[in-house]
Amino acid sequence: MRVLSMPILIAMLVWPAVSNVWAAKPGGAPPATPVVVAETRVQPLSERVEALGTLQANESVAITSKVTETISVVHFDDNQRVRAGDPLVEMTSAEEHALLEEAGVRLREAERQYDRVRSLAARRSASESLLDERQRDLDTARALLAAIESRVADRFIKAPFDGVLGLRNVSQGALVTPGDLITTLDDDRLMKLDFSVSSVHLASLQPGLGIEATSSAFGARVFKGVVRGIDSRVDPVTRSVRVRAILPNPDFTLKPGLLMRVVLMLDPREALTVPEAAILHRGQEHFVLRLTEGESGPTTERLQIRIGTRIPGWVEVRDGLEPGDRVVTEGQEKIRPGQPIRLVAGPGSAPDDSTANRTDTTQNRMP
Numbered sequence: 001m002r003v004l005s006m007p008i009l010i011a012m013l014v015w016p017a018v019s020n021v022w023a024a025k026p027g028g029a030p031p032a033t034p035v036v037v038a039e040t041r042v043q044p045l046s047e048r049v050e051a052l053g054t055l056q057a058n059e060s061v062a063i064t065s066k067v068t069e070t071i072s073v074v075h076f077d078d079n080q081r082v083r084a085g086d087p088l089v090e091m092t093s094a095e096e097h098a099l100l101e102e103a104g105v106r107l108r109e110a111e112r113q114y115d116r117v118r119s120l121a122a123r124r125s126a127s128e129s130l131l132d133e134r135q136r137d138l139d140t141a142r143a144l145l146a147a148i149e150s151r152v153a154d155r156f157i158k159a160p161f162d163g164v165l166g167l168r169n170v171s172q173g174a175l176v177t178p179g180d181l182i183t184t185l186d187d188d189r190l191m192k193l194d195f196s197v198s199s200v201h202l203a204s205l206q207p208g209l210g211i212e213a214t215s216s217a218f219g220a221r222v223f224k225g226v227v228r229g230i231d232s233r234v235d236p237v238t239r240s241v242r243v244r245a246i247l248p249n250p251d252f253t254l255k256p257g258l259l260m261r262v263v264l265m266l267d268p269r270e271a272l273t274v275p276e277a278a279i280l281h282r283g284q285e286h287f288v289l290r291l292t293e294g295e296s297g298p299t300t301e302r303l304q305i306r307i308g309t310r311i312p313g314w315v316e317v318r319d320g321l322e323p324g325d326r327v328v329t330e331g332q333e334k335i336r337p338g339q340p341i342r343l344v345a346g347p348g349s350a351p352d353d354s355t356a357n358r359t360d361t362t363q364n365r366m367p
Contacts, residue, residue: 032342035300035331037291038275042323045273045309045316046265047204051243053195055258057186058246059161063088065176066154076183077299078167082159089170089182091155103145110134110141163187164252191247192255193225195262196240204266205230211245213260223247223254227264236293273314279307292328295322300328302330302337 073090076082114134120126166184170176190272193213197205214220224245243264247254280287283308286307290302303322321327328335335341 014292023314032297032340033331033335034342034344035328035335036345037326037343038272038278038329040272040317040321040323040325040327041314042270042272043314044268045271045311046210046268047309049197049201049264049266051197051262051264053193053245053260054261055192055194055247055254057163057188057256058185058190058192059163060256061160061185063157063165063182063185064179064180064240065089065091065105065157065182067091067151068175068177069093069155070175071170071172074168074170074172076165076168078165080165082163082165082185084159084161084316086159087156088159088165089157091157091176092153093155096148096155098113098151100145103141103148107138107141107145113280114138143329157182159185161185162189163186186256188249188254188256190254191245191249191256192228193245193260193262195243195245195260195264196235196238197243197264199239199241201266202234202241205241205243207233210265210268212263212265213247215258215260217258218253221262271308271316271318272321273316274305274321274327275312275329276310276313276315277329278332279305280332288321289328289335290321291328291341291343294338294340296340297342298341299338300335300341364365 032168069091071089072092075087075089082088114131114137117126117131117134121128121131123182131225163185168183168185170180170182176182193211205227207227211225211227213225215223215224225245227243228246231242231244245262274288278288282288285304287302287304290303292299292301306318308316308318310316328341331341
């Protein structure tokens with residue numbers, strides 16, 4: 001191994017410093033430092049409040065029987081989609097139909113008797129009291145017919161609204177009683193998502209606010225909706241208020257009872273933002289280096305700013321900057337305010353044409 005003499009070693013250590021001195025102009029400013037800059041951007045922002053919620057169908061009902069009777073016909077199958085008024089179940093109703101026919105005969109006879117007495121009363125051949133009796137018989141026959149028609153209708157179950165049926169829990173010939181579950185019906189074209197929000201946000205809660213919901217069942221897919229209502233009471237135990245949002249479900253992907261992670265967008269607004277990499281921190285204070293034009297070219301000045309909401313890659317600036325200002329995002333550690341700089345392209349940069357406003361700058365580093 002070759003050993004260097006002491007004079008040669010000293011010369012090697014001193015040479016870089018000497019070369020830098022020679023590189024600078026005698027009596028002039030130091031060479032410009034390359035930096036990356038980006039332009040401030042106005043973009044939509046909101047305060048994000050996270051919560052957990054449970055899905056419900058927009059309309060949901062358990063299909064049961066009102067009477068005790070055997071099932072004669074089942075018109076549906078599992079998970080079938082039906083329209084309002086579609087038949088679901090018919091129950092044995094032979095006796096009711098016979099009574100219905102009898103009531104119809106009684107009504108027609110009551111109508112004939114009433115018409116006959118009314119014509120006689122018009123010619124003064126029958127008393128008004130007799131006409132009143134025939135009117136009473138006619139009204140009684142109509143009421144009896146309506147009661148029997150209702151009994152027949154109770155044995156013919158129809159879908160109350162459009163939706164999807166659940167599992168079929170009965171078979172033809174089965175005896176059902178009031179309260180026995182035949183199936184379920186859900187209107188899942190729209191889904192209701194109920195979740196709780198701390199009461200500290202109560203002043204900002206209002207219908208129409210946007211939400212984003214995700215579920216582990218669907219990976220990274222995001223379902224967007226709006227707040228439809230806020231409960232009129234605050235829970236005295238948890239100090240939270242219940243919020244209900246509506247999610248469109250055109251492809252019927254979402255199911256009632258599903259657990260969802262919710263992000264509520266409070267205080268939506270247009271705000272001025274800068275890349276996160278442009279922020280310099282000192283304790284609780286925040287600064288940026290803003291690009292200015294000096295006599296000998298571009299330089300920077302140090303400005304204190306007041307920040308607000310953060311989003312990936314960007315920070316809201318509430319005070320200290322204006323739209324169109326350009327700030328240094330890379331190279332802050334190598335320059336001082338007033339020092340000449342040279343603009344170079346980089347991630348999220350906007351050198352001389354202010355056309356690059358990208359959001360992928362994440363840290364202060366030189367290329």
